[in-house]
Amino acid sequence: xxxxxxxxxxxxxxxxxxxxxFPHLLATYPSVCALAIVGSPGPDGGWDQIDxxxxxxxxxxxxxxxxxxxxxxNGEVDVRGTYCLxxxxxxxxxxxxxxxxxxxxxxxxCQT
Numbered sequence: 437x438x439x440x441x442x443x444x445x446x447x448x449x450x451x452x453x454x455x456x457x458f459p460h461l462l463a464t465y466p467s468v469c470a471l472a473i474v475g476s477p478g479p480d481g482g483w484d485q486i487d488x489x490x491x492x493x494x495x496x497x498x499x500x501x502x503x504x505x506x507x508x509x510n511g512e513v514d515v516r517g518t519y520c521l522x523x524x525x526x527x528x529x530x531x532x533x534x535x536x537x538x539x540x541x542x543x544x545x546c547q548t
Contacts, residue, residue: 444467
């Protein structure tokens, strides 16, 4: 399972739905959650093989001026993508003020 999940990790950060596919927040979230469950620390455990620096850079490339996030490069903005990003960033200890700047206000603006 670990090798299959890691094969979906994109060279620019994030995970695609399959090997070689572009990264997407909705594929990154279950990939990281699965590695949190079945993975372990160490060279072959899966957890340490998540490239956190590339993940953070990819997250920042998805960030929009209003605090929202695209779900993928040239993708749409929605609350589920923001949830997936925040959950993964929390699991990987990637939350920074820069990353979440404006996100609270974006989420508040989505309430009906």
